[in-house]
Amino acid sequence: MARTKLAFSLFWRTFFLLTLLLVGGVFAWMQTFRALEVEPRAVQAAQQIAALVNLARTALQASDTINRVALIKTMAKQETVRLAPREPGDKWEAFEVDRFSRAIGAELRAQLGTDTVVASSVNKQPGLWVGFMIEKDPYWLQADSSRVGTLTWGTLGLWGGIALLASVFGSALIARAINRPLQELSFAASRIREGEFDSILDENTMTAEIRQVNMGFNRMARELAKVEEDRAVMLAGISHDLRTPLARLRLEAEMSVNDDEAKRNMASDIDQLDAIIDKFMDYARPGDVKLVPVHLSSLVDREMAAFRDTSQIRITARVAIDTKVLADEIELGRVLQNLFENARRYGRSTDTGIAKVVVTYARTGPWVILSVRDYGPGVDPAKLAQLTTPFFRGDAARTAATGAGLGLAIVDKAMQRMGGTFEAANAADGGLVCHLRLKKAP
Structure with a gap:
């Protein structure tokens, strides 16, 4: 058997290509957005922190020494903002470790002064710590680090997931709209192949x-x-x-x-x-043709009865009586007549001169395969594919009788009209075997 090549319908090819394009666009957009939003978000966060520092500096400068200590204690009780004197022995870790944090540090120095210190922890207490001076006195302001956070991967993933779902859905709609005219054309062409010429496409x-x-x-x-x-x-x-x-x-x-x-x-x-x-x-x-349930066994017996001359052909049928197929009874009868006649003419045994024909069947899923086999000389394998060509005849061994050369061509055409298939092959132990593939009737 020929190797079957993997093939996708045009809809799925268009769908996959559009999805790939849109997914690539979404990914590129996410990367571009993430890269471009770093600087504006850093400036905005730095401005908020600088405003807190300036507010705290103004409040401390407006207070005397006693009130300043009370103010520091009051602000220390707040969960998000804390003021504390900066001691010489304080140990702190640098905040600026990546592009985003360096942009925040640069913006804070630009607004608060070059002597501003930005730390990610002081004395092992994490947070956003900003060191500034008030009348030569150093202070720390601790702010909530969530104020300066970038977009998390979870947020980006959520946005990306929504965009991907929209891309897939949009790809399906676009692919369907593109391929609908081609599907209609393919359906109309298949109807013409079956002999129906009433298909009209939208003009x-x-x-x-x-x-x-x-x-x-x-x-x-x-x-x-x-x-x-x-x-x-x-x-x-x-x-x-x-x-x-x-x-x-x-x-x-x-x-x-x-x-x-x-x-x-x-x-x-x-x-x-x-x-x-x-x-x-x-x-x-x-x-x-009009497809109706046909009792295969009865039809085979009826067509066998027309070939009663046992000096030329002897037919044996092994078809279950309950086997039914969807077919046109008259068409299928002509098919069997042509096969029996073909065997009578060309499938005679070389020793007896009588065509011995055996009819069998097999059920495979939704199909019934009816096999008609003779025990004659067979056909040249190189010419098997041409047996259904109109007016073609096989080798001399199978052309002893005269005829129009249309028997198997009629069989092939009739099987196509009934939605089935016809195949002819040489049997392993000699003779020609013809397979009729028909739809099983419910």
Whole structure:
């Protein structure tokens, strides 16, 4: 079997590409935003801290020595702001360790003076500590460190998650809008392949390219419908015009030819011409079929009964009586007739000269596979794929009888009309086996 290539529908390809583009855009936006918001946020935080320091400095400067101590004690009781004298023995750690903290430190010095000290902890007490001078007296102001925090990864993740969800949803809507005209075109093309020419695509769509494609497709469908109608009329006329002189020839042969053998030969030739006309009509038959539950066993038995000459063909069927498939009973009957006739002509055993045919079945999921096998010489493997080509014949071993070369082509076309498939292969121990794949009836 040929290796099946992994393929995605156009919708999923468009969806994945749009999602990848939008996700990349969201990630780039987050990185850019995070980089650009550092300096404005640092300036804003530094201004808030500087305002606290200036407020504390003004309050201390306006107080005398006694009131200043009381003010410091009062502010020390606050949870967010604390004032304390700066002692020579205080141990502190630098606050400026990254880009954001360095920007805060630079802004504080610009507003409070170059002698300003910014620390992340003093005497192992964490916080944002700002050292400043009041009349040559050094002080510490401790502020809540949350005032100068950057955006956390949790916040960024939440924003990014919302943006990603919106991107995925938007990608699905865009991909669906882009691919809807193509889906409609694909569906209409599949209906034409099945012989239905009444599909009409929208010729008033806003997209100019799609509108032109739809107009061209509708025009093609109308032309194909006209060609199909003309072909049916032409073949019906040919059939009628040919059968009339054939009937006259048969009558004249019966009345004017005295030699019985010559009369039989002429009648055989006329029958063969009539059968060839039937094959042409079968192949050109319109594609309208009505699928209904069909009892497979009964249909096989009925078609077997038409091949009663055991000197040419012997058919054995092994199909369960409760097996039903969705098919057109008349079409499926023609399929079996063609397969049995093909085996009678080309599948005869080399030792007995009789075509032995075995009909079996198998159920696989929602399908029923009906197999028709002969024990003849088989077909050249290189020519198996061409067996369903109209007017093609296999090698000389399978072309001992004359015919139109349409039998298996009719089978393949009829199976497609019924939503099934037809496959032909050489059996391992000789002979040709044909598989009919049909939908299982409920």
